[in-house]
Amino acid sequence: MFRKVLIANRGEIAVRIIRACRELNIRCVAVYSTADRNSLHAQIADEAVCIGPAATKDSYLNMNAIIQAALNTGAEAIHPGFGFLSENAEFARLCEDNGIVFIGPSYKSIEMLGDKAAAKETMAAAGVPVIPGSKGAVKSLEEAKEIADKAGYPVLVKASAGGGGRGIRRVDSPDELEAQMTAAQQEAKNFFGDDAVYIEKFLINPHHVEIQIIADKHGNYIHLCERDCSMQRRNQKMLEECPSPIVSPELRAKMGAAAVTAAKECGYYNAGTIEFLVDENRDFYFMEMNTRIQVEHPITEEVTGFDLVKAQIEIADGKPLEIKQEDVTMRGHAIECRINAENPDKGFRPSPGTITALYMPGGPGIRIDGAVYQGYTITPYYDSMISKLIAHGSDREDAINKMRWALSEFIVEGVDTNIDFQLEIIRNADFKAGKYDIGFLGRYMEEKNK
Numbered sequence: 001m002f003r004k005v006l007i008a009n010r011g012e013i014a015v016r017i018i019r020a021c022r023e024l025n026i027r028c029v030a031v032y033s034t035a036d037r038n039s040l041h042a043q044i045a046d047e048a049v050c051i052g053p054a055a056t057k058d059s060y061l062n063m064n065a066i067i068q069a070a071l072n073t074g075a076e077a078i079h080p081g082f083g084f085l086s087e088n089a090e091f092a093r094l095c096e097d098n099g100i101v102f103i104g105p106s107y108k109s110i111e112m113l114g115d116k117a118a119a120k121e122t123m124a125a126a127g128v129p130v131i132p133g134s135k136g137a138v139k140s141l142e143e144a145k146e147i148a149d150k151a152g153y154p155v156l157v158k159a160s161a162g163g164g165g166r167g168i169r170r171v172d173s174p175d176e177l178e179a180q181m182t183a184a185q186q187e188a189k190n191f192f193g194d195d196a197v198y199i200e201k202f203l204i205n206p207h208h209v210e211i212q213i214i215a216d217k218h219g220n221y222i223h224l225c226e227r228d229c230s231m232q233r234r235n236q237k238m239l240e241e242c243p244s245p246i247v248s249p250e251l252r253a254k255m256g257a258a259a260v261t262a263a264k265e266c267g268y269y270n271a272g273t274i275e276f277l278v279d280e281n282r283d284f285y286f287m288e289m290n291t292r293i294q295v296e297h298p299i300t301e302e303v304t305g306f307d308l309v310k311a312q313i314e315i316a317d318g319k320p321l322e323i324k325q326e327d328v329t330m331r332g333h334a335i336e337c338r339i340n341a342e343n344p345d346k347g348f349r350p351s352p353g354t355i356t357a358l359y360m361p362g363g364p365g366i367r368i369d370g371a372v373y374q375g376y377t378i379t380p381y382y383d384s385m386i387s388k389l390i391a392h393g394s395d396r397e398d399a400i401n402k403m404r405w406a407l408s409e410f411i412v413e414g415v416d417t418n419i420d421f422q423l424e425i426i427r428n429a430d431f432k433a434g435k436y437d438i439g440f441l442g443r444y445m446e447e448k449n450k
C-alpha cells in the first residue's frame with residue numbers, strides 16, 4: 001500500500017480523502033492556496049504545501065506546482081478528488097511521466113470519455129442506448145440544422161468538452177439555432193478552451209439517474225445501484241437520493257448492465273459514474289460518464305456499505321476488488337442535501353463571509369461531510385458549498401423524516417445559506433411522493449416568485 005498520498009483538492013472532499021487514507025494507515029499531504037491557509041484540510045493533513053495564490057489557475061489548477069509538491073514530499077500517489085484536475089487527461093499523464101500514481105482511471109480513458117460527443121459515439125457502438133442527435137461534434141451550422149430537424153425540436157446544443165452545466169443551450173425552433181449554437185460555442189471556449197459542440201434531442205422533464213460503477217485493474221467490474229440527481233437548478237445538483245424513487249429492480253438491472261458495458265468498452269478502472277436520462281416511459285439514454293468520484297458518493301456508501309474512496313486508493317495500488325456483483329446489497333434509503341453559502345431569495349447569490357456560529361446535527365442515520373468550523377471564512381474564490389448533509393433511513397419515508405429534523409437543527413450564522421430552502425423541498429408533497437423530475441425546481445421557483 002502507498003505510504004504517502006497527496007490530495008490535489010480542497011474543502012470537504014480533501015477532508016474525506018484524508019480520513020480514508022488514515023483508515024488505510026497512509027500519510028497525507030494537503031495542498032492549499034494562500035486563501036485556504038486556515039482551511040481544515042490543510043490543518044489536519046500530516047503535511048501541507050502552499051501551491052499558489054487564491055486564483056484557481058495559479059493554485060488548484062497549477063499542474064506543475066502540484067506535481068512538484070508531490071515530488072518534494074515523497075508522495076507516491078495523487079488523489080484529485082472531484083472538480084479541478086480530476087478529469088484532466090494531461091494531468092493524469094503528467095503524474096505517470098513523473099512516476100506518480102494517479103488515483104483514478106488511465107489518462108487514455110479520461111481522453112476517450114472527456115469528449116462528450118466522442119463518448120456518446122463510443123457508447124452507441126457498444127449498444128448502450130443514447131439520446132438521438134449528432135454522431136460527434138457538429139462541423140457547421142448547416143449540419144446542425146439537418147441533425148436538429150431529424151431529431152426534432154426541442155434540442156440541446158452542448159459543449160463536447162463540457163461539464164458542470166456549462167456550454168449548454170436549449171433550442172426550441174430552427175430560427176433560434178444559430179444564436180444559441182454561437183452562445184454555446186463561446187461559453188465552451190471560455191470554460192474549456194474548446195468550442196466544439198454537439199446536438200442531442202431534448203427530453204422534456206426526464207429524470208437524471210446515474211449508476212455508480214467500480215472496476216479494478218484485473219478486469220473485475222461491478223455497479224453499486226443508482227442515484228437520482230433530478231433535483232437540480234440550472235444543471236447544478238442540489239439534492240440527491242439513493243435509490244431512485246422511479247427505478248424498479250428490473251430497470252436497475254438493465255441500467256447497471258448498460259453501465260458496466262460502457263465501462264468495459266473504455267477499458268475503464270477505478271470509480272466512475274454513468275449518467276443517464278430516464279423518460280416518462282422509463283426508457284433510459286446515456287448522457288455522459290464522469291471519470292472521478294462524485295460529490296454525491298456518500299449516499300451510495302450509506303446504502304451499500306461500500307467505501308468508495310478507500311476502494312479508489314486500493315485499486316490504484318493494484319488491489320483487486322473483494323466483492324462481486326452478487327455481493328452488492330441495498331440497505332434502506334439515503335438522501336443528500338448540499339448545504340451552500342448562498343441566498344435563495346436573491347437568485348441563489350453566493351454569500352462569502354465568516355461563520356460566527358455553527359451547529360451541525362448528528363444522531364442515528366445522520367452523516368456530515370464538511371470542512372467548515374466556527375470562525376472559518378468562506379472566500380469568494382471557490383464553490384460555495386459548506387457541507388453535505390446525508391440522512392440514511394430504513395426506507396425513503398424514514399430518510400425524509402430524518403433529513404427534515406436534521407435540517408431543522410442545522411445552524412449557521414454569519415453567512416446566508418440554503419438550509420431553509422432545502423427544508424421547503426423536503427417538506428414538499430410532490431417530493432415526498434417521488435413526483436419530481438429535472439424541471440421540478442424551475443417550476444417550483446416560478447410558482448414561488450409569482
